[in-house]
Amino acid sequence: MHLPHSTLKQEFVKKWIMGLQRCKFSNNNMSIFERKKAIKLSADTAMASARKGLTCWSRALISNPDRPVPTTTRRASLACKKIVKRSRRIRRTAKCGAARKRQITRSIAQCLVRKRTQILKSLIPGGEFMNEVCLIEETLDYITSLRVQVDVMRSLASASVRASEPHN
């Protein structure tokens, strides 16, 4: 299941170049944000197809590549809601006994874990349909491919900056 890093890189670069060439022929004058979107889309799709549909996240990414990335504002509002809920719960439990309180603390701890799992599910493409074990495996795989993607993109960016420097 786990390909070595270099072969994954090769696959990714090949697919990405193909995708970029297709983008090139479609439209020539785009705004910078359109270009950025096209580049990111092609990179994501190339990354997903480099895994050859072996993993859940790649399949999900290919089937729905325009998935909105969860923004920070959305999560902030979510956190606010959670805090309000917790404060309400604490006020409610102030009346209860020690044993009940202990139970509540444990449930809060489990709630923390659940919350993080939820966030992780929203981060991983197709994570909504995974159970916990599957989620962790997919996350590992996704992280390795993301690293590859970042590596390649960074080297490409630096190379293109070097290429467009005035000394040639």
Next chain:
Amino acid sequence: MESKAGTTETRSNITASDGEQVAALESLQFTDEFHRLILAPTSDNATSLTALLELPASRALELLHSPASAKLIAAPAPSFEALKGNFLFPSNTTLIDQAARSSVFAGGVNNTNNKSNAPETTSNNSTLNLEKAVKSEPAETESSQPLVSDPAVEKRNFKRKDREKKAKGSTKKSKTAANDSSVGPEKLPFVHVRARRGEATDSHSLAERARREKINARMKLLQELVPGCNKVSFNWINRLVTDLIISGTTLVLDEIINHVQSLQNQVEFLSMRLAAVNPRIDFSLNSIFTTESGSLPDNNFPSMVMPLIWPEVQVNGNKQQHQQQWQFDALQQPVWGREVGNNYITPENSLLSYDSSANSGR
């Protein structure tokens, strides 16, 4: 037992003939009774006392502080004293061996023994101190006792070896352990993985139960080691540990989430940067390699992050070089004109202008 009673009587007579210290006498009687009470059930305690006496002070302290190993260590030392010529225990290695063994195999049983053993050793020490304060001679009683208890000690050593074998056997199958306990007349220490009623007997759950019990045994040891932990209930510690585990899980999850988010942000940023640096999408690798291979020596390429994919890409680049060149010449300027005409007000604007000046300079 009778001899012990006799010695205590004589000792009390001696102190009575001193006659001056009334308080000392009272304390002595108290300690004697205490001593007798302690010595009555088992002879092991006497040997452990002598063992403690013979050991150097630092190790004795260690033993007192770790009641789990106190009993185990007590066994080889007297036998070493008694069977002087026959076989010498290298006391340190045996100590380590037995400590390890006990912690691994006979966790449950040792645990039950520990509880009874721990207060006794400490009380022994206190009586010892008292006796020294009174300055009676405790040497008699204690030198006589190891001789009495020697065979018992030897037996115990053998027992322990048996116990080892049985424990090894019983880790897998609880049935054999049950058989051993029914056959052996003496209390057998086995790993406590017998399936009770209604519990699963497959190997996985048995192993799981053994693991849990080992953890519980360690917990109890910890409880005895840490001062002030006796008051704390076992449940509380258990809860604390589960809470710690949960908090560790949350920490790990936090790290993972942060990492994934940072990587995704990096991808966003890099795609933005690529879009900013290159006027058109067809920048890809070809344009870079055509420009670079035209002007710069090849030794620049290994400095890039992906030396492994280089040959393949170069082939690609050479194939489409002429086409690329054509695109460069024909399409570059018009596109630039359009883009500059759009007048973006972005932070990348400066980059773009820099880029355009470079291109037009060529």
